[in-house]
Amino acid sequence: xxxxxxxxxxxxxxxxxxxxxxxxxxxxxxxxxxxxxxxxxxxxxxxxxxxxxxxxxxxxxxxxxxxxxxxxxxxxxxxxxxxxxxxxxxxxxxxxxxxxxxxxxxxxxxxxxxxxxxxxxxxxxxxxxxxxxxxxxxxxxxxxxxxxxxxxxxxxxxxxxxxxxxxxxxxxxxxxxxxxxxxxxxxxxxxxxxxxxxxxxxxxxxxxxxxxxxxxxxxxxxxxxxxxxxxxxxxxxxxxxxxxxxxxxxxxxxxxxxxxxxxxxxxxxxxxxxxxxxxxxxxxxxxxxxxxxxxxxxxxxxxxxxxxxxxxxxxxxxxxxxxxxxxxxxxxxxxxxxxxxxxxxxxxxxxxxxxxxxxxxxxxxxxxxxxxxx
Amino acid sequence: xxxxxxxxxxxxxxxxxxxxxxxxxxxxxxxxxxxxxxxxxxxxxxxxxxxxxxxxxxxxxxxxxxxxxxxxxxxxxxxxxxxxxxxxxxxxxxxxxxxxxxxxxxxxxxxxxxxxxxxxxxxxxxxxxxxxxxxxxxxxxxxxxxxxxxxxxxxxxxxxxxxxxxxxxxxxxxxxxxxxxxxxxxxxxxxxxxxxxxxxxxxxxxxxxxxxxxxxxxxxxxxxxxxxxxxxxxxxxxxxxxxxxxxxxxxxxxxxxxxxxxxxxxxxxxxxxxxxxxxxxxxxxxxxxxxxxxxxxxxxxxxxxxxxxxxxxxxxxxxxxxxxxxxxxxxxxxxxx
Numbered sequence: 001x002x003x004x005x006x007x008x009x010x011x012x013x014x015x016x017x018x019x020x021x022x023x024x025x026x027x028x029x030x031x032x033x034x035x036x037x038x039x040x041x042x043x044x045x046x047x048x049x050x051x052x053x054x055x056x057x058x059x060x061x062x063x064x065x066x067x068x069x070x071x072x073x074x075x076x077x078x079x080x081x082x083x084x085x086x087x088x089x090x091x092x093x094x095x096x097x098x099x100x101x102x103x104x105x106x107x108x109x110x111x112x113x114x115x116x117x118x119x120x121x122x123x124x125x126x127x128x129x130x131x132x133x134x135x136x137x138x139x140x141x142x143x144x145x146x147x148x149x150x151x152x153x154x155x156x157x158x159x160x161x162x163x164x165x166x167x168x169x170x171x172x173x174x175x176x177x178x179x180x181x182x183x184x185x186x187x188x189x190x191x192x193x194x195x196x197x198x199x200x201x202x203x204x205x206x207x208x209x210x211x212x213x214x215x216x217x218x219x220x221x222x223x224x225x226x227x228x229x230x231x232x233x234x235x236x237x238x239x240x241x242x243x244x245x246x247x248x249x250x251x252x253x254x255x256x257x258x259x260x261x262x263x264x265x266x267x268x269x270x271x272x273x274x275x276x277x278x279x280x281x282x283x284x285x286x287x288x289x290x291x292x293x294x295x296x297x298x299x300x301x302x303x304x305x306x307x308x309x310x311x312x313x314x315x316x317x318x319x320x321x322x323x324x325x326x327x328x329x330x331x332x333x334x335x336x337x338x339x340x341x342x343x344x345x346x347x348x349x350x351x352x353x354x355x356x357x358x359x360x361x362x363x364x365x366x367x368x369x370x371x372x373x374x
Numbered sequence: 375x376x377x378x379x380x381x382x383x384x385x386x387x388x389x390x391x392x393x394x395x396x397x398x399x400x401x402x403x404x405x406x407x408x409x410x411x412x413x414x415x416x417x418x419x420x421x422x423x424x425x426x427x428x429x430x431x432x433x434x435x436x437x438x439x440x441x442x443x444x445x446x447x448x449x450x451x452x453x454x455x456x457x458x459x460x461x462x463x464x465x466x467x468x469x470x471x472x473x474x475x476x477x478x479x480x481x482x483x484x485x486x487x488x489x490x491x492x493x494x495x496x497x498x499x500x501x502x503x504x505x506x507x508x509x510x511x512x513x514x515x516x517x518x519x520x521x522x523x524x525x526x527x528x529x530x531x532x533x534x535x536x537x538x539x540x541x542x543x544x545x546x547x548x549x550x551x552x553x554x555x556x557x558x559x560x561x562x563x564x565x566x567x568x569x570x571x572x573x574x575x576x577x578x579x580x581x582x583x584x585x586x587x588x589x590x591x592x593x594x595x596x597x598x599x600x601x602x603x604x605x606x607x608x609x610x611x612x613x614x615x616x617x618x619x620x621x622x623x624x625x626x627x628x629x630x631x632x633x634x635x636x637x638x639x640x641x642x643x644x645x646x647x648x649x650x651x652x653x654x655x656x657x658x659x660x661x662x663x664x665x666x667x668x669x670x671x672x673x674x675x676x677x678x679x680x681x682x683x684x685x686x687x688x689x690x691x692x693x694x695x696x697x698x699x700x701x702x703x704x705x706x707x708x709x710x711x
Contacts, residue, residue, distance in 0.1 A: 094579035095580075
């Protein structure tokens with residue numbers, strides 16, 4: 001079992017051969033991260049934010065220019081990937097072509113000169129773990145497998161050797177939606193079973209939420225926030241995290257505080273609760289409201305009037321979302337599933353569940369925090 | 375066939391153009407086969423008939439005399455070729471396989487390193503260093519290369535003296551040895567590009583996966599990369615074989631001793647002897663050069679040269695047949711013509 005710690009890791013990227021760019025770019029900007037033993041951490045962020053680089057630094061495939069990496073408090077910053085004992089699953093599967101599934105899984109045992117018996121036993125155990133039909137895949141050449149099958153072999157190749165740390169680099173983004181769902185559940189099941197420290201990189205926040213015990217949000221080589229889903233959802237560190245986490249995303253509206261009144265988008269005036277009135281500065285700011293923080297008003301003219309652009313009904317969740325635009329800001333609100341098709345809807349914001357951001361920049365002024373009854 | 379689907383073939387204009395295309399392609403095939411046919415037919419033509427004008431498309435008395443004679447060439451034409459034919463053949467094989475066994479590993483490993491292992495600031499200058507030789511025509515470096523084989527590492531006719539003494543620098547002389555042909559071909563910039571192009575197409579993640587699995591860099595190359603690169607190796611091996619087997623100019627420059635001369639030099643020597651005697655008609659040939667007269671009396675003229683030509687071409691042909699499957703795959707991968 002292994003804990004992983006990164007301290008102030010800095011990684012530069014040099015421009016590729018033939019590109020006009022000559023200055024190195026910052027891939028990782030003083031990243032500090034501590035991952036506990038047996039924990040699954042998702043790293044989420046837009047593409048190019050350095051999340052894959054972070055994974056490579058942990059695997060030893062890239063060495064940082066500054067900072068240190070520890071496994072179990074032992075420094076491994078400059079230890080080669082061959083000696084770190086991590087297992088890695090790749091987005092493009094990265095199976096060894098022209099070989100059978102079982103040969104792919106055997107490579108580790110061959111280069112480590114393990115006995116044939118050990119290899120066979122581990123292959124058998126892994127096949128059992130991977131579930132029904134896996135033995136058939138092991139006998140086929142990997143080039144003949146479908147995407148989902150390839151990734152199953154990829155995962156098996158990773159677990160067959162009992163890795164110290166599991167690293168997953170967008171393992172299911174290349175699969176189609178249905179397969180993605182299934183593989184996601186399967187990976188989750190395996191992770192539960194193994195209790196191995198896992199770092200799961202993805203650009204999909206839902207996947208990150210599903211997989212990770214804790215989630216690290218990255219942007220431009222920096223970790224913006226690291227915490228549980230509730231931390232990220234109810235107490236985002238900045239506007240970026242607030243708008244990244246949550247589907248549909250948080251609705252942001254311009255607002256202005258004067259005295260203890262809050263005027264939203266120039267139309268609706270509300271009285272601020274005393275706690276908020278104390279905390280918020282006077283003047284312009286921005287109000288953030290999650291879809292569940294809106295309540296639909298039965299009569300027109302109460303609250304904000306939202307011209308409806310579309311209603312999305314999620315029959316499996318027994319709920320629907322209404323979408324519309326106010327002052328060029330997209331608003332989404334949770335409504336009952338049987339809500340009629342209307343041209344416009346009156347919405348009342350719940351200020352107890354509101355987020356407040358500075359008028360410019362990404363500074364957070366107030367977040368509702370994790371609700372106590374949940 | 376796919377050019378003209380069955381649906382449209384009834385259309386008159388399509389039919390005409392289809393036949394026109396067929397005729398054009400068959401003409402191309404024919405033009406390629408004619409010289410080959412002439413070679414084969416001449417090789418079984420008696421010596422004097424092979425020199426008759428106009429040439430005949432089929433000999434009046436086909437004979438294998440030239441084939442027999444060629445294998446005894448050092449007996450019948452000692453003044454032209456001092457060694458038996460098998461000796462030249464062997465020399466060619468040594469040089470060709472020597473070149474291949476040196477050049478392919480060196481070039482492919484360099485390409486692999488340049489493609490997958492060397493990243494960052496040195497990658498670009500290194501790449502330019504490797505392919506820079508492509509920018510010079512080979513003929514430009516012929517003389518310096520020749521001088522290098524005489525006084526390595528000085529591209530000078532005579533090695534300079536050690537400063538302050540009368541003793542010249544010690545030099546390495548590989549001139550007039552097999553090494554003079556093999557070593558300079560040890561790295562090929564063209565093949566380097568072929569290899570690099572292929573290795574570039576292999577995703578880094580495969581190599582990373584193998585690294586994480588614990589494979590050393592060389593083990594990864596040998597166990598993972600090599601098996602998936604067989605087509606490009608076949609393509610390069612074929613080019614390398616053809617190039618080395620048929621090379622003429624460089625061996626001519628660096629090989630003096632006929633004991634180590636390749637087949638191309640031997641054939642050229644006989645051919646030169648013929649041309650020098652003016653063998654366009656039997657009379658002038660007979661009168662001109664007593665030794666050649668001897669040869670022709672033995673039954674060897676153009677027919678013998680054609681036999682030699684066929685023997686020279688044969689190994690490349692055999693090599694193509696062996697590597698055919700991989701070559702076609704490699705051609706698809708590389709998009710070569």
